[in-house]
Amino acid sequence: MKFLDNLVSSRLGGSSFFEGDKKLYKFEKIKKLTKEVKLKNPNIKLIDMGVGEPDQMADLSIVDVLNKEARKKENRLYADNGIDEFKESACRYLSNVYNLNNINKDNIMHGIGSKSILSILPLCFINPGDICLMPQPNYPTLATYTKFLGGQVYDLPLCIENNFYPDLLSIPTDILKKAKLLYLNYPNNPTGQVATIEFYESVVKFAKKNNILVVCDAAYGNLTYDGYKPLSILSIDGAMDVCVEIHSLSKSFNMTGWRLAFLVGSEEVIKLYASAKSHADSGQFRPIQLAGAYALDNYNLVNINCERYSRRLELMESTLRDIGFDAKKPKGGFYIYVPIPKGVKGEIKFENAQEASLYILSKAMVSTVPWDDCGSFLRFSATYDAATLDDEITIMNELKNRFLKLNLEF
Numbered sequence: 001m002k003f004l005d006n007l008v009s010s011r012l013g014g015s016s017f018f019e020g021d022k023k024l025y026k027f028e029k030i031k032k033l034t035k036e037v038k039l040k041n042p043n044i045k046l047i048d049m050g051v052g053e054p055d056q057m058a059d060l061s062i063v064d065v066l067n068k069e070a071r072k073k074e075n076r077l078y079a080d081n082g083i084d085e086f087k088e089s090a091c092r093y094l095s096n097v098y099n100l101n102n103i104n105k106d107n108i109m110h111g112i113g114s115k116s117i118l119s120i121l122p123l124c125f126i127n128p129g130d131i132c133l134m135p136q137p138n139y140p141t142l143a144t145y146t147k148f149l150g151g152q153v154y155d156l157p158l159c160i161e162n163n164f165y166p167d168l169l170s171i172p173t174d175i176l177k178k179a180k181l182l183y184l185n186y187p188n189n190p191t192g193q194v195a196t197i198e199f200y201e202s203v204v205k206f207a208k209k210n211n212i213l214v215v216c217d218a219a220y221g222n223l224t225y226d227g228y229k230p231l232s233i234l235s236i237d238g239a240m241d242v243c244v245e246i247h248s249l250s251k252s253f254n255m256t257g258w259r260l261a262f263l264v265g266s267e268e269v270i271k272l273y274a275s276a277k278s279h280a281d282s283g284q285f286r287p288i289q290l291a292g293a294y295a296l297d298n299y300n301l302v303n304i305n306c307e308r309y310s311r312r313l314e315l316m317e318s319t320l321r322d323i324g325f326d327a328k329k330p331k332g333g334f335y336i337y338v339p340i341p342k343g344v345k346g347e348i349k350f351e352n353a354q355e356a357s358l359y360i361l362s363k364a365m366v367s368t369v370p371w372d373d374c375g376s377f378l379r380f381s382a383t384y385d386a387a388t389l390d391d392e393i394t395i396m397n398e399l400k401n402r403f404l405k406l407n408l409e410f
Contacts, residue, residue: 049380050367054254069287079283082110089293098232113259123276126151133182136373157374164193185217187332190379194332207242214243220333225310228331312382319396323403324410334382341408364402
């Protein structure tokens with residue numbers, strides 16, 4: 001037995017942690033397998049439709065602000081729980097994009113990315129035995145930290161027959177009595193579904209009735225298309241009493257590696273979050289916050305991404321439908337979510353999405369993300385690497401050719 005085996009926490013699996021890669025975060029596994037396939041096939045270009053981050057860098061005007069502010073001596077200091085310039089820009093952004101005009105800086109707290117915020121929030125609410133209501137499939141951080149703290153997770157399947165909304169009315173009474181948090185993410189990763197006013201109204205009503213805090217992850221909130229407008233749950237009457245919302249600069253402003261997001265909620269929730277956060281980090285670098293403030297004030301920069309993703313999603317929809325997939329362009333986000341093929345004609349039947357995804361990766365050098373939480377689906381991302389429209393068309397043609405050679409059965 002190795003020295004660390006007796007020291008590893010039970011929440012990470014104790015001594016079994018080092019057995020293979022089963023403890024790897026899902027997307028780390030996919031990156032690992034993709035790297036292995038690329039090494040085995042050096043002469044074939046990978047078409048990466050699995051990547052979940054923008055293929056473009058942040059606008060140069062944002063980079064220029066970072067460059068300028070990073071040269072100022074006064075900006076070397078700890079930021080702790082954030083600077084007012086960023087909070088004030090966040091308030092203006094929420095007013096301009098979401099028509100939220102009752103937000104002030106006491107309702108805002110920055111975070112070192114959405115992931116950081118989602119990891120800290122359970123510290124504020126979860127005791128051993130408490131329950132977090134978690135849609136499946138999901139972005140797992142809130143659930144992971146709930147379990148770390150001795151809490152439990154109750155799954156809410158996002159099924160195609162329910163239009164990829166959670167069935168809140170089906171939750172048993174004994175679960176509701178222990179539930180503290182409900183996680184939502186719209187526009188949704190990976191399904192592409194968007195929220196409606198009616199859905200958010202039902203959520204607020206549910207939260208008030210059952211004394212549950214709703215955590216809305218709006219990472220893709222202003223990447224919307226075809227007439228659908230960005231929608232905040234905080235626009236619903238009474239939502240501020242029972243909801244918090246997380247906004248990120250990663251997807252919309254191409255600032256994934258910059259690690260900057262913010263939490264919006266009542267003053268009481270913000271104070272609670274700030275207290276826990278002060279023990280977790282010392283704040284994001286001030287120049288990054290100032291560059292983020294500039295981005296939020298220049299929110300129209302997102303329009304370039306919306307135009308590009310809308311175009312790519314239309315191309316993807318057409319291409320995937322030609323292959324045989326039941327593909328539909330979403331109204332938000334940058335993913336297309338499709339049921340898996342049945343298998344390869346006369347040869348293989350796919351048991352699940354992971355099997356299908358690995359087969360496609362190994363045989364066609366196309367990377368996708370599998371989901372088997374409620375049915376078996378593949379997620380195709382519009383953030384593949386392409387510099388021009390001609391490049392996009394070339395990649396879609398190549399994607400189609402590679403898939404057609406697989407002789408898949410739908």
